Amino acid sequence: MEVNAYHDLMQNMLTKNPQPFLPPDLVLYVIDFIPPASNTAKIAYEPSHILTRTLLALTLTSRIIYPTARRLLYTHCLYVDSPRRLRCLLSSLSAYAADPAAPQSLPPTESKPSTVQHETSLYLAPFLNDTINDLPTAQAVHRLLSLLAPTLCRLVIDIPVRSLCPEDDTLGIRRILKKAFTQLTSLELFCSARYQLLLDYLEDDIGSFKGFEKANVWPLWPRLRTLALYNCDLSSERLWLGLSITERLETLVLTRADGVREVDFRSEWIARGNGDRSLTVWFVDVDGGRGIPETIKEQEEGDKVKIMVGRVPTSYYGDEDVIELCQNWIKRLALKGEAGFQDELRNLST
Known part of the structure; x- marks a missing residue:
């Protein structure tokens, strides 16, 4: 009898004082504020980051929350650093495309429903063992x-x-990658942390290298505004041709570039007919490194080219590998997004 009485009492309490209920719209509104504002958000948050883990957990909470959580997850957390994560992302996109309940905001392409809606930023490092010789x-x-x-x-x-090397590429991997990157005509910010994106390959029929216009990829991106490259050669003709073609370029970041002390960037830029275009050029290296000009001419009135120097900090003992130090540093800066990238570069110059 006592158990039944207790049960009846609890039922009365729950009926008279139900648990507070939040409308779904309010819950979704709160979830929208989990990531930082777009102007301060990173390009991609690591899988171990609390933001990624939170959004992933929210996608598993309920059907009402899933669309909003997925949108934020795919907007802020596309961090692909292994072949496994690359395969998982492709599987996820395919499953989303096959879901009849999934909204499709973009028009179909090649008779297939579009899977992308909010995937605007990506960190891509899928190759292991320091080689691209991996066809799958x-x-x-x-x-x-x-x-x-x-x-x-x-x-x-x-x-x-x-x-x-092109002559060792028996599987045509460089050709595949070149075709992949050529498609990215919506890119506004691009950073290649380790090397330039030069994807020369041998012709199948005549066994010769492709020309400049087909080997250099980034000049084919018409919206590009911020470009960061590692170990460019300022004496390279195709580098200068590419810069002339990229008409919307505003910020160029050259980490450990070759020929910096032999080629005066401002003079070469103007001599090639670009004097009317504004451009901020950053030369980044450790203090005293070969990628930093020995002297920089002061900017004159009417001069639209601004030359800046970013000195990557080293440890007290100075025992780091300078190449890895600069590559990792510029990658970390670029992942902060355009605004964060600019702020960090300015901090390097102080």
Whole structure:
């Protein structure tokens, strides 16, 4: 009898004082404020980051929350640093495309429903063992970039493109990657942390190198405003041709570039007919490194080219590998997004 009486009492209490209920719209409104504002958000948060883990957990909470949580997850957390994560992302996009309940905001392409809606930023480092000689991964990169090309605006890559020479590329991996990156005509920010994105390959029929216009990829991106490259050669003709073609370029970041002390960037830029275009150029290296000009001419009135120097800090003992130090530093800066990238570069110059 006592148990039944207690049960009746609890039922009365729950009926008279039900648990507070939040409308779904209010819950979704709160979830929208979990990521930072777009102007301060990173390009991609790591899988271990609390933001990624929170949004992933929310996608598993309820059907009402799932669309909002997924949108935020795919907007802020596309961090692909292994072949496994690359395959998982492709599987997720395919499953989303096959879901009849999933909204499709973009028009179909090639008779297939679009899977991308909010995938605007990506960190891509899928190759292991410091080599691109991995055909399945290269093909997966092509599939991924083909899907994301309509909306992808910001991209940071860490891909060892120099690890496979054109004459040793028997599987055509460089050709596959070149076709993949050529599609990214919506890119506004691009950083190649390790090397330039030079993807020369041998012709099948005549066995010769492709020309400049087909080997250099980034000049084909018409919206590009911020470009960061590692170990460029300022004496390279195709570098200058590419810069002349990229008409919307506003910020150029050259980490440990060659020929910095032999070629005066401002003079060469103007001599090639670009004097009317504004451009901020950053030369980044450790203090005293070869990638920093010995002297920099002061900017004169009417001069639209601004030369800046970023000195990567070293440890007290100075025992780091300078190459890895600079590559990791510029990658970390670029992942902060355009505004954060600019702020960190200014901090390097002080």
